[in-house]
Every structure is written in structure tokens, then in C-alpha cells.
Amino acid sequence: MRWGVIVFPGSLDDRDALRATERVLGDEAVPLWHKDRDLHGVDCVVLPGGFSYGDYLRCGAMAKVSPIMEGVRAHADAGGLVLGICNGFQILCEAGLLPGALVRNRSLSFVCDIVTVRVETSDTPFTMGCRAGELLNLPIKHGEGCYVADEKTLAEIESERRIVFRYTDRGGRVVPEANPNGALANVAGVCNAGRNVLGLMPHPEHAVERLTGGEDGLRILRSVQLWCGQHGAGERSAPTVVSGP
Amino acid sequence: MIATAPAGQPVAADAAAEHGLTPEEWSAILELLGRPPTLEELGVFAVMWSEHCSYKSSRVHLRQLPTTGPQVLQGPGENAGAVDIGGGLAAVFKIESHNHPSFIEPFQGAATGVGGILRDIFTMGARPIAILDSLRFGAPDHPRTPYLVKGVVAGVGHYGNCIGVPTVGGELHFDAGYDQNVLVNAFTIGIAPRDRLFRARAAGTGNPVIYVGARTGRDGIHGASLLASASFDAAAAQKRPAVQVGDPFTEKLLLEACLELMQTDHIVAIQDMGAAGLTSSSLEMAGRGGAGIVLDLDAVPLRETGMVPYEILLSESQERMLLVARAGSEAAVQAVFARWDLEAVVIGRVTDDGLFHARWHGTEVCTLPVSALTERAPVYRRPAEESAALEALQHFDVNRVPEPVDCTHALLTLLESPNLCARDWVFRQYDQLVGGNTVVRPGADAAVVRLEGTRRALALTVDCNSRYCKLDPYLGAMLAVVEAARNLVAVGARPLAVSDCLNYGNPERPDVMWQFQQGIHGIRDACVALGTPVVSGNVSFYNETDGRSIPPTPTIAMVGLLDDVETFLTPWWKAEGDLIVLLGRSREELGGSEYLAVLHGIERGIPPWIDLDAEKRLHRFCLVASQERLLRSAHDVAEGGLAVALAECSLGGPGLGARITLEQGMRADALLFGESQSRMLVSLRRRHLGRLRDLARREDVPFTVLGEVRGSSLVIGDLIDLPVEAARARWRHALERRLSG
Amino acid sequence: MGGILARVYVTPKRGILDPQGKAVQHSLHVLGFGEVADVRVGKYIEMQLRDVAGDAAMARVRQMCERLLANGVIEDFRVELGEGRS
Amino acid sequence: MGGILARVYVTPKRGILDPQGKAVQHSLHVLGFGEVADVRVGKYIEMQLRDVAGDAAMARVRQMCERLLANGVIEDFRVELGEGRS
Ligand SMILES: Nc1ncnc2c1ncn2[C@@H]1O[C@H](COP(=O)(O)OP(=O)(O)O)[C@@H](O)[C@H]1O
Ligand SMILES: [Mg+2]
Numbered sequence A: 001m002r003w004g005v006i007v008f009p010g011s012l013d014d015r016d017a018l019r020a021t022e023r024v025l026g027d028e029a030v031p032l033w034h035k036d037r038d039l040h041g042v043d044c045v046v047l048p049g050g051f052s053y054g055d056y057l058r059c060g061a062m063a064k065v066s067p068i069m070e071g072v073r074a075h076a077d078a079g080g081l082v083l084g085i086c087n088g089f090q091i092l093c094e095a096g097l098l099p100g101a102l103v104r105n106r107s108l109s110f111v112c113d114i115v116t117v118r119v120e121t122s123d124t125p126f127t128m129g130c131r132a133g134e135l136l137n138l139p140i141k142h143g144e145g146c147y148v149a150d151e152k153t154l155a156e157i158e159s160e161r162r163i164v165f166r167y168t169d170r171g172g173r174v175v176p177e178a179n180p181n182g183a184l185a186n187v188a189g190v191c192n193a194g195r196n197v198l199g200l201m202p203h204p205e206h207a208v209e210r211l212t213g214g215e216d217g218l219r220i221l222r223s224v225q226l227w228c229g230q231h232g233a234g235e236r237s238a239p240t241v242v243s244g245p
Numbered sequence B: 001m002i003a004t005a006p007a008g009q010p011v012a013a014d015a016a017a018e019h020g021l022t023p024e025e026w027s028a029i030l031e032l033l034g035r036p037p038t039l040e041e042l043g044v045f046a047v048m049w050s051e052h053c054s055y056k057s058s059r060v061h062l063r064q065l066p067t068t069g070p071q072v073l074q075g076p077g078e079n080a081g082a083v084d085i086g087g088g089l090a091a092v093f094k095i096e097s098h099n100h101p102s103f104i105e106p107f108q109g110a111a112t113g114v115g116g117i118l119r120d121i122f123t124m125g126a127r128p129i130a131i132l133d134s135l136r137f138g139a140p141d142h143p144r145t146p147y148l149v150k151g152v153v154a155g156v157g158h159y160g161n162c163i164g165v166p167t168v169g170g171e172l173h174f175d176a177g178y179d180q181n182v183l184v185n186a187f188t189i190g191i192a193p194r195d196r197l198f199r200a201r202a203a204g205t206g207n208p209v210i211y212v213g214a215r216t217g218r219d220g221i222h223g224a225s226l227l228a229s230a231s232f233d234a235a236a237a238q239k240r241p242a243v244q245v246g247d248p249f250t251e252k253l254l255l256e257a258c259l260e261l262m263q264t265d266h267i268v269a270i271q272d273m274g275a276a277g278l279t280s281s282s283l284e285m286a287g288r289g290g291a292g293i294v295l296d297l298d299a300v301p302l303r304e305t306g307m308v309p310y311e312i313l314l315s316e317s318q319e320r321m322l323l324v325a326r327a328g329s330e331a332a333v334q335a336v337f338a339r340w341d342l343e344a345v346v347i348g349r350v351t352d353d354g355l356f357h358a359r360w361h362g363t364e365v366c367t368l369p370v371s372a373l374t375e376r377a378p379v380y381r382r383p384a385e386e387s388a389a390l391e392a393l394q395h396f397d398v399n400r401v402p403e404p405v406d407c408t409h410a411l412l413t414l415l416e417s418p419n420l421c422a423r424d425w426v427f428r429q430y431d432q433l434v435g436g437n438t439v440v441r442p443g444a445d446a447a448v449v450r451l452e453g454t455r456r457a458l459a460l461t462v463d464c465n466s467r468y469c470k471l472d473p474y475l476g477a478m479l480a481v482v483e484a485a486r487n488l489v490a491v492g493a494r495p496l497a498v499s500d501c502l503n504y505g506n507p508e509r510p511d512v513m514w515q516f517q518q519g520i521h522g523i524r525d526a527c528v529a530l531g532t533p534v535v536s537g538n539v540s541f542y543n544e545t546d547g548r549s550i551p552p553t554p555t556i557a558m559v560g561l562l563d564d565v566e567t568f569l570t571p572w573w574k575a576e577g578d579l580i581v582l583l584g585r586s587r588e589e590l591g592g593s594e595y596l597a598v599l600h601g602i603e604r605g606i607p608p609w610i611d612l613d614a615e616k617r618l619h620r621f622c623l624v625a626s627q628e629r630l631l632r633s634a635h636d637v638a639e640g641g642l643a644v645a646l647a648e649c650s651l652g653g654p655g656l657g658a659r660i661t662l663e664q665g666m667r668a669d670a671l672l673f674g675e676s677q678s679r680m681l682v683s684l685r686r687r688h689l690g691r692l693r694d695l696a697r698r699e700d701v702p703f704t705v706l707g708e709v710r711g712s713s714l715v716i717g718d719l720i721d722l723p724v725e726a727a728r729a730r731w732r733h734a735l736e737r738r739l740s741g
Numbered sequence C, D: 001m002g003g004i005l006a007r008v009y010v011t012p013k014r015g016i017l018d019p020q021g022k023a024v025q026h027s028l029h030v031l032g033f034g035e036v037a038d039v040r041v042g043k044y045i046e047m048q049l050r051d052v053a054g055d056a057a058m059a060r061v062r063q064m065c066e067r068l069l070a071n072g073v074i075e076d077f078r079v080e081l082g083e084g085r086s
Helices: A014-024 A068-077 A087-094 A151-159 A217-231 B013-018 B023-033 B039-048 B099-104 B106-122 B145-163 B223-227 B234-239 B248-261 B277-289 B309-314 B330-339 B389-394 B407-415 B466-471 B473-490 B510-530 B594-600 B612-627 B641-651 B668-673 B686-699 B724-739 C019-030 C054-069 D019-030 D054-069
Strands: A002-007 A028-033 A044-047 A081-085 A101-103 A111-119 A135-142 A146-148 A163-168 A187-191 A197-200 B072-074 B081-084 B089-097 B127-137 B167-174 B183-193 B208-213 B267-272 B292-296 B320-325 B344-351 B355-360 B363-369 B438-440 B447-450 B457-463 B494-503 B534-540 B553-562 B579-583 B633-636 B658-660 B680-684 B703-709 B713-716 B720-723 C004-012 C036-049 C075-083 D004-012 D036-049 D075-083
Touching: A002 A014, A014 A028, A014 A217, A028 A068, A044 A068, A044 A087, A068 A081, A081 A087, A081 A217, A087 A101, A087 A197, A111 A187, A135 A217, A146 A187, A163 A197, B013 B023, B013 B039, B023 B039, B039 B277, B039 B309, B039 B363, B072 B089, B081 B494, B081 B534, B089 B106, B089 B494, B089 B553, B099 B106, B099 B145, B099 B183, B106 B127, B106 B145, B106 B183, B106 B248, B106 B267, B127 B145, B127 B248, B127 B447, B127 B457, B127 B553, B145 B167, B145 B183, B145 B248, B145 B724, B167 B447, B167 B457, B183 B457, B183 B494, B183 B553, B208 B248, B208 B330, B248 B330, B248 D019, B267 B277, B277 B292, B277 B309, B277 B320, B277 B344, B277 B355, B309 B355, B320 B330, B330 B344, B389 B466, B407 B594, B407 B641, B407 B668, B407 B720, B407 B724, B457 B473, B466 B473, B466 B553, B473 B494, B473 B510, B473 B553, B473 B612, B473 B633, B473 B680, B494 B510, B510 B553, B510 B612, B579 B612, B579 B641, B579 B686, B594 B641, B594 B668, B612 B680, B612 B686, B633 B641, B641 B658, B641 B668, B641 B680, B641 B713, B641 B720, B641 B724, B680 B686, B686 B703, B713 B724, B720 B724, C004 C054, C004 D036, C019 C036, C019 D054, C036 C054, C036 D004, C054 C075, C054 D019, D004 D054, D019 D036, D036 D054, D054 D075
Parallel strands: A002 A028, A002 A044, A044 A081, A081 A197, B089 B534, B127 B167, B292 B355, B494 B534, B658 B713
Antiparallel strands: A101 A146, A111 A135, A111 A163, A163 A187, A187 A197, B072 B081, B081 B089, B089 B183, B127 B183, B208 B320, B208 B344, B267 B320, B292 B344, B355 B363, B438 B447, B447 B457, B457 B553, B494 B553, B579 B680, B579 B703, B633 B680, B658 B703, B713 B720, C004 C036, C004 C075, C036 D036, D004 D036, D004 D075
């Protein structure tokens, strides 16, 4: 399959996303420049981590108005896959492609750590290769990862099973101590109503090798591979996903 | 301010005094020029002849440091040093201080310190791959300390996190000697093709001088240069220049644009604008290249209105670079920077007259011989004399020190003490992972960073025990080098080379100058013995407030190489039943120990002795053992001695206990907490004991089986019984608790 | 010509978690300012506008807020126009 | 009882680099708001105070600014007091 990784001014983990998809997964992966509108026919577009525009004003606020986002929106509307990691998640919320927003960590300080997240649903192209309830150890590194949304929105994404990942302790329990940033309901990642746009704070692209950060991130990236395999690269139909076992 | 005198007008002696120039230096200027300088020229002399830019007090001594070796590609003198790391790659690195600015404004001071050292690295054509931060603060209970620590740590994190270079290690120490002068030393290492290192030598008459990056404002005029070149006192608060605010976002764009441009051959020379901004960057490029330079100050992009040439020449605004391009390349250079939304403006040309011309509104405000500001800057051999107080400080009678009744309690007290407790609170605030090559993160003896696309990896550490240096500036400096090397060996790396940051007090005081000379000798002797040349570094004098100097602090950053990244080691125990072995000999040495300081409030005595040959044998042994995969863990024995080192092996990683039996034969506290050098703790599978012992015999390394990894407590004979889980929590949270007061 | 000075106040929406406000209030209490019952931390943005008339300006600035300066999901904004420096 | 509403405006000192303002101005230009000649981004803090009289309040809030809310080295602040919600 073909991945695209957007490079905004201030994107930082773009090279890591390219390494993970190209060198580790062995897929085709191309950088996409923020001043372009064209996604060059990629199957899954990744909005990488980093500090686009220095996180000035609000994380993702300025990236959301760059030309490439028109391409991303069109791709998403056509059912194409969009994966926002960390800053990418913030940008997708700012752009209205995902509900809610991400604000300063409750501690007010940046946090870099390895956390445990629970896969809440395998009913997305990004988790179809995982078991619901499966635990993944993934790195986080952010200053503004506290997920917020109004009650109505939160209730809605809960009932539509659009909360895809939650922070838990090693035993898989959703407890306050396991929440690294104060996110509502320990939310670590959410998807859109069409389930083809995912945003998450943890970094799957940083957990793809035993030597550096473990391999749990592959569970997510391989799911995308799997889905694209089943749905034919390039094809643009809303994902219809068989729930995992 | 002085800068309001009319542009281009000559000035008199009193102005020189205001600029911190001595009467002798003033007459030297008159002689060099044969006329009084203009205000702008005086400003240029003041910064170029300042201690910070001219190294006038340290230069003669720095010459003694070993700077050559087969691995050295670039020694001191350029923006950073470089060593060969195989596969056609060069590692480019340097450490630098940002002490005074960080005391004035901890967050921005530390942030811009990191920004500055990053520019030094990518100026050479290297992509930065890791940062280390070496931090020193006053007593934890000093009212200002928590504020300074929080600000500095947040500032280091802010810049490194935001520009996307991982901070993978560093150090943090507290000592009342830093109450009024904190130390913030930042290290960066980058990677470049060994045959594409960029240098800062202006050449090619008529070539354009191009200004790139952020606009020029009134930031820190005389900041880094003069602040770092005079003692600190209440008055300094008044002369405080506009504080520099870092913009890591702009620097990220600058980094990418420069590296992109460096793929082409449009660049002749490139130099970042650091201390003394435009002035020093243009003069240093001209000086190194033996060329002249003419600057059109009207062309310099300005952030503020009404700036006069004096300010434009001396501004220390961040995120700016100066480069000399080939004639005709102007458009190509501007295209690359435009792609990254950055300005690139031609502000001058290279000349062959050996002069520095600066023009503004049709008048030439500076016409100076470049050599007068560079190689003909003053050089001082300042008087040096040992302080009378030192001998008394070294004398102390261990027999007057009561042995602890409860050694477990003593150990816990040490594990919770500010200098020995875990640093998690610090490095959790740093992105340790971006770049995807961090193999060993902060918390081990040294960081390990894989070299993308190879089997090799770099190991990085920064070390100094300034209490040792206070008690014996020669031995202390030597021990800093040796500990750094031992930390690299502990993770399985072969030490390659050093970058040093020499933080001292006021060089005009003979006792400080003596400390400095002793420090240089210590570094020289240790580096020669270990074969680790000094390829870059930085001197920070005048770390003194109201006549009180900091303890001598030569921080040593050292870089090592692992030929096979898979052979890396971490300090903590790996599995029940593994054997635990102590390498090296323990002597009854308590002088200058953390134990005496924390439990008895004594900071006296003579630091532990060092036998450099024994140290080298230990290194050779450990490297062979790790390459042959005979070891499961390794940890050097440092501050806090054997007991603390054993505890660290239990508290980190999986958190396994151990059963240890020690031969007595000396005071229990000396045995447990003494800081004898050249020791390493390793664990291994039982079946490897024979081979390891033979190897030790062959390499002549003292070898003692201490016990085994077992249970959930660290048990040392009948002296210590420490439950790991409970101790771990206290060790981990001690720092945060102290700082939140 | 003397332009227009636009002042934009961006505040966290009521009912939306404001960790920064909470943390600031906590620190203020620790410092002994117990009288602080509630804290909201928002943004204050000053913009110099040139070549625009007052009435048009208001509409333009509100557009800037909607498109960039404020995030309607979590923030409210208020605009004031005044005499600008020239 | 109706308390006091304190409004605190924290702005970057003139002459001090405001990278945030610079970046916002750039984006506004890209969005076609070319009339924006200068942008400064600061903080706007609303505090509900209870059990304090107006005159005392002003002094207290200025203390809060000096000790926590503003960084005197690089920021200026301004305080306004008003009627608080009860
Ligand atoms: N300021 C800091 N920033 C990042 N890492 C730090 C800092 N201070 C300490 N560390 C990390 O904590 C660990 C312990 O530090 P230290 O006690 O100085 O190690 P050692 O005694 O082996 O030199 C090291 O891995 C070091 O890199
Ligand atoms: Mg050490």
C-alpha cells in the first residue's frame, strides 16, 4: 500500500512515520508538502507528531488552514484513511475532522513516558487487526494531550464506540493514576463517524522495533495494511469493517 | 544608553571604561588604529576582546589539552569538533554554557542556551541527533532554587522538544556554592558525511555575505558576551540587556533550510550568530579565512524601528545565521530559504583588503583590521596561586566520624538526597525519543543512540563532581574525565573524544586562576592516558557573585562508540539467580563523599585516588566482556559508593532484589558508601563465571563475587535490608517532593 | 495614517475543562491568595490594522477569530476596536 | 454575596521578541488578512475573588501578578476590577 506523511513547518516525527511505514513495514511512503493540495494518490495519509507552527496560539490551529488540509478533507470525505498522531490528532480536531479538542496537560508540563492503552474497539481500519480489550504499550510525548469535549459530544462518541483507545494501568483498568494528561474518560484516541479518520496522542510509529520502544505500534500500522489489502489500494469507498473476534 | 551617541563619531577613554575595557586595552586600541575608534568600533572591540569571545585569560592554558588522534576530523577552533565514527560518517559535537542568562530568566535562558548549541552543530552540516543538559543549582532549600530548577528544566525541554532533537541525558547537582550562580551547560551531537563538513572560513573576493533567519531586534545587546565576562552583582540587574526569547520553531525551519542548502555547493562558509551576533560571526569568518568583509547595515532585516548601527552590530537576537555563498548563487540560496518561509538577504561582500567595513546611511561607521580583533586580541597570563584555605579543607580525621547505627536508614537517606535521588522528574519533561534511534534513555550510566542504517551506535554522557574539584581541582578534573569514560564503558561503548565546559569563578583572582590551571592539567593527564582528545569546548569565567565564586566545575561531555548496538548494557539486574560481581578494589576512602556531606554535613578531605592504568585495564576488560556477551548488566560505582550502586541496580528496570555478602576489613560506612574509583558492578549468567574470571585474571582486574540477584529486597550481609518496592517509590519521588517544598 | 487597534479576548467556554485555570488557582492558594474562587486563563491578542475603516474592521476581525484566533469548540471570543498607533 | 471580578492582561514587553505574534501574523496574511500590520499575543486571566473590598483587591491582584501570573522580566501586566458573578 501507499502511505503519505504530511510535512508541516514544525513537524518533527514525520521522519519516524516514514521510517516505520517504509523501512519497517516495507510499504511505499511519500512525504507530502503542506503547501501542496494533492495527496498523490496515497491510501492512508498520516499527520505526524511535532510542533507545527511551534504550537503557537493553539496546537494545530495554524496547520489546519494550510493548503494540504483541503486535500486531507477531500480524502476523508471519500472514505480514505487519515491517521493523526499527537500533533496530527490536535490538527484533526482543530480542522473539525474529529470531535473535541486537546488542551494543556493537567500537570501543565510536557510528559514523555511509555503508557498502556486499551483497544476499545476493533471496528476501525486502524484496529481491525487487534482484539477489543487488547493492551498496547506505546510512547507518549506531549504538553497538550488532555482530551476535552462537551458532555453531549462525549456521550455521542461513547455510544457510537468512537473512543478507540483509553489509558489504563498495566492491568487494563481505567483508573485516574493511569491518565498521563487529565484527558476526559482517559481518552487516548478517537475516530470520526465514518471510522476512517483516527487521532491518538500515543506514538505507534515510535513502537515498531524491539531495540527502540518495543513493537506494539505495529499492531495499529499492520491493521491499516490489512484493511487496505482487503479494500484494494487506491479504491475510495467508505470502510465496511468486520468486527474482530 | 551609550549607543545614543551620533553614528560614526570618535569616542574617548571614558566610553571604553563603560564598555568594560581596561586602560591598557584602550591604549592598545589607539595604537592598533592610530586614532580613536568610533562608538561602533569601540563596541566591536569590547565584545571581540571580551573574555567570552577572546578567551584572553584561558587561551595560553587551553593549548595544553590533547586535541589530536586518528579519530579526530576537526579539533577546537571551528563551531564544533568532529570525530570519525566509521561508515563515512562524522560525529559533530560541542558543549556550551548559558549560565548568567539562565540565572536572570531561567526558562528563556536555558531555552536559548539549547538553541545556540544546536546552531553550532548544524552550522557544520550535521543533523543534530541528541542533546544532553548538565545543570547545577544552589541548595534545594534556598528560596530561589525550586523556581530556577523548574524554569531551567522547562526551558531546556521547550527548545529541544519543539525543534525535534531528543534530550537523552545530562546531570543535575545541588550545592550551596551555586546559590547565586547556577550552571546550565548544554551539549549537542549531530551526524554528517565525513567529507561534507562545513567550515566558517570566508573566502572568494566578491562573494556575497548572506543574512538568514530571524530579524534583528534589541535583544541582549552585550548580553552573552559582556554578561559572561564580568562578575555578577546587584548592579548587573540594572545593566541587564533585553532578555533573549527563543523561537525554536524558526530555528527548526532554519535547520531544515540550511541542511537542504548544504546538499548543494552554493555555500563557501557558514557561521551562526551567537554571542556578539553579526559582529563576531562576520569577523570570525573573515579572520579564519584571512579575508576582509564589507557589511551594509541598511540591508540587515530589523524587527524594531529606530535601531542604530551600534545596536545592529551588537544585537544577540537568536535564530540567525550568516553565510558566504558563491557569487551568482544568491537567487538559489534565497529560493531554498523562501521555501521554508525564511528571509535570506545579501548584506555584504567578501573583500581582499583584510578590513572589516560596516556602512550605514552612507557613512562608514567601522573600518577595522580584522586581525586586530581576532588574533591580535589581548592574551593574559594571569597570576595563579593556591588558596590558603584549601589545605585546611583537605584535612579531616575520619576517626572523629561516628559510624551509622542503622545502615539501611543511612542508605535510604542517601537514596532520597537531592544529588542521588532519581532524575525522572527532570527527563520526563524531555522528548527522549524523537528521531527513533534512542536505545538507552535517560536513567542509565550513559545514553545510547543508534546510528540510523548501521549496526553501530553512539554512547553519550556528561559528568563532573564539583565537590571533588573544590577539594582538589587537579584530581577532581581527572575524576570527571575518568567517570565519563567509565559511564560509556558501562553501556558497552569505547570512549572516543571529549568536549569540555570549564565553569570557574573570576580569573582575575589568583586562587581561581590556580583552580583553572589545575583543572586543565587534570583533564590533560586523564585524556592523554585514556586516549580521548578534546575536540571542542567552552570556558565560562566570572561565575562569581559579590566576591563568592562557584566551586570549580569542569563538566566533561564524552562520546563513545558501540560497533554492534546489540551489545549495549544497562545498569539494572535482569533475572533471578544471576551472579553479581564487583570489579575493582575498594579502599577506605570517605574524603569528599556524598555520605559525609549528607549524613554528617562534612565536605572535607581528599577525594578518592585514581590509578589510570587500573582504570584502563577495567575498561578493556568490560569492553571485551560485553562484546563477548558475557554480561547481563553493568553499572559504575560512583557517588554514594557500593551500597548506592547496588541499590540503583535494584531500583531501576524490573526492580529485582539481591543477596550480597561483603568482606568487612574496614569501617562499615567506608565499605558501603566510600567512593573508591575504577569499580564496576556487573551481573552475569552463572555459566559465564569461569570465562569471566579468566578474563579478569588475564586483564589483571580485581574480581569479587558479591552474591546473586534474588528476592524483592536488597540484602547486604547483616548491615542492610532494603525492600525494593518501597525504596523505589521514595527514590523516584524525592526530587519532585523537595522542589514542591 | 493612524490605523486601528483591535483587541481580541479569547476565553475558555464555561463547562469546558480548563486545566491551566485550575492549576493557577491551586498555585495562588498555595501562595496564600485564598480569596481566589475561580480562575479562567485565556488569551489577549492585540492587532494593528492598516487601511481599513472601523465598521469593515469589526467584520474582518470576527472572521479572523472564527477562522484562526479562537476554537469555537472550547473557546469564546470578544472583540474591541480602538485608535491604533500610526 | 457578589464578589469581585478581576481581569488581568499580560502582554509581552515592547522590544521583546514575540514569536507567537509573529507566527499568527504570518498565518493571517496567508489567509488573506493583509491589513494586519502587527500582532502581539498575551494572556487574559479572569479571576473571581470573594470576601475582599475593591481597594484591597487591587493591591492583592497586583501581588498575584508579580509573584505568579506575569514574568516581570519579559511581560507587562494590567489589572481591571469589576462586578463579579455571585
Ligand atoms: N538534567 C538531566 N537531563 C537529562 N537526564 C538527566 C539529567 N540529570 C540526570 N539525568 C540522567 O539520570 C541518570 C543519572 O544521572 P547521574 O547520577 O549523573 O548518572 P552518573 O552518576 O552515572 O553520571 C543518567 O542517565 C543521566 O543521563
Ligand atoms: Mg557517572
